[in-house]
Amino acid sequence: MDLNYTPAQQAFRTEVRDFLATALPKRLSDKVRLGKRLSKAEMEEWHAILNARGWLAPNWPAAYGGAEWDAVQRQIFEEEACLAHAPRVVPFGLMMLAPVLLAFGSEAQKQHYLPRILNGDDWWCQGYSEPGAGSDLASVRTRAVRDGSHFVVNGQKTWTTLGQHANWIFCLVRTDPDCKPQAGISFLLIDMDSPGVKLRPITLIDGEAEVNEVFFDDVRVPVENLVGEENKGWTYAKYLLTHERTNIAGVGFSNAALTTLKRVAAATMSGGRPLAENPHFAARMAQVEIDLMAMRTTNLRVVSAAARGQAPGAESSMLKVKGTQIRQELTSLLRRAAGPDALPFLPEYLDGGDNQITDLPDHAPATAPGYFNMRKLSIFGGSNEIQRGIITKAILEL
Structure with a gap:
């Protein structure tokens, strides 16, 4: 490749x-x-x-x-x-918030937050999705009402990845409820240690509490934590999402997963010969490799445009759709290659313990949890159905 x-x-x-x-x-x-x-x-x-x-x-x-x-x-x-x-x-601070601050933040915000991201002083999480406002982010209902030198925030965010580790959250909040949905949203930086912020974990199908609900109850946020202009947050949110969707494509992760898949398929016997020689399985491996090669080239074009200061547009939606399909197919093929070895679910192993089933291949214990966890890829960052709509409208002009 x-x-x-x-x-x-x-x-x-x-x-x-x-x-x-x-x-x-x-x-x-x-x-x-x-x-x-x-x-x-x-x-x-x-x-x-x-x-x-x-x-x-x-x-x-x-x-x-x-x-x-x-x-x-x-x-x-x-x-x-x-x-x-x-x-x-x-990625939340480094690859999502930072591009927004660099493009739209004040110099004071850049000088304060960017070094803290690099030094690891701050761990950021993303406050976008809400119950009833996932891919349709324009429907966010978390309110921020101006009160002197502060905004008072009330509402809820959900699916907040790694929020249990975070001390800051960047949020989309509604600051004007009386205009069209996209025009009344602002982009706010909120200290997770503020009074009134509460976090509740959500356990996913693979058994890990990777995501969370975050609740805001009369949380006071300094006005200087507003990024850009009030009620212009939709513009900044879309800018951030194009970077997020490009990252979700995960070319490097897919490349490494393909290498693992080839190794496992070559070592796994099926019908007296390596699984990699099974015509049906080999055809699926070949197809996903071809798709990955094409996406790798497209990713280079999009990232190159972003490096020149151009925010990736609908192209990032193309990468998100194809990238998630490839990553899901790779985990599906690896699960098929593992066969019955993928059945045992060993949470103590996944959390760092030793594999006590000595005849189980190294790749097997995490195969099924990895497969189930990757189901989320086609949903978060804007569902693939929504991305196809963006592509249809922005690129095909339909």
């Missing part, structure tokens, strides 16, 4: 591989490789390692501590990090 890289790009890939070989702790890569859950401290450890190298924020300007990589460098790093089983970098 190699593209035609220049000598400088190949040298950068070698630099990345050397860095990962020496800086990535084996105990972290082993947990990622085996599909085990990382603790907050372990995610923060990798965050700090990347920050010390200056590689934590690849898409930020150098003036704010970013690596300022071009699109090819970013893709190379993502591919190599995933192949090395590096922990996923938590």
Whole structure:
């Protein structure tokens, strides 16, 4: 699946591989490789390692501590990090809020929040979805009413990923209920330790409490925590979502998953020969690899445009749809390859314990939980049905 890289790009890939070989702790890569859950401290450890190298924020300007990589460098790093089983970098502050602050935030907000994101002082989560307002974000009902130098916030957010670790949340709030839905939304930064903020975990089908509900009861938020202009939050929300959807495509994760799938299919016997030689299974593997190659090229184009200051538009919806389909197909194929070995559900193993079933292959215990967890990909970040509507309207002009 190699593209035609220049000598400088190949040298950068070698630099990345050397860095990962020496800086990535084996105990972290082993947990990622085996599909085990990382603790907050372990995610923060990798965050700090990347920050010390200056590689934590690849898409930020150098003036704010970013690596300022071009699109090819970013893709190379993502591919190599995933192949090395590096922990996923938590995206909410780095790849979602930061682009909004850089484009629309005040200089005071940039100077305060961006260094804290890099240093790990703040862990951000996203306050977009609400009961009754998921993909239809224009229906948000969480209210923020101006009271002197503060907004008073009341309402609820849901599906707040990793909110249990966060000390800040960026929120869409309704500041004008008397105009059309999109025109009355603002983008607000809220301290999770503020009086009146409560969090309640939601346990997903794979047994992990990865997402949460967040409740706001007369939460007072300083006016200076408003990003951009009041009632202009819909513009900023759409800008953020294009970056989120591009990240959800997960080219590097799919590339690493395909490598694992090929290894498992070659080692798994079916009907007296390797599963990889089964015509039906081999055809599905070939199709997903072809799709991944095409998406990899499209991703480069979109990320390259973003690096030139162009917010990815409907193209990010294309990446989100195809990227999630590919990642779901890869987990489906791996589950089929694991067969009965995927049946045991061992939460103590996923949380870091040893695999007590000694005859179970290393990849097997996390196969089914991974499959179930990936079902969410076609829903969050705007459901794939909504993305198809965006593509139809913006690109096909139908």
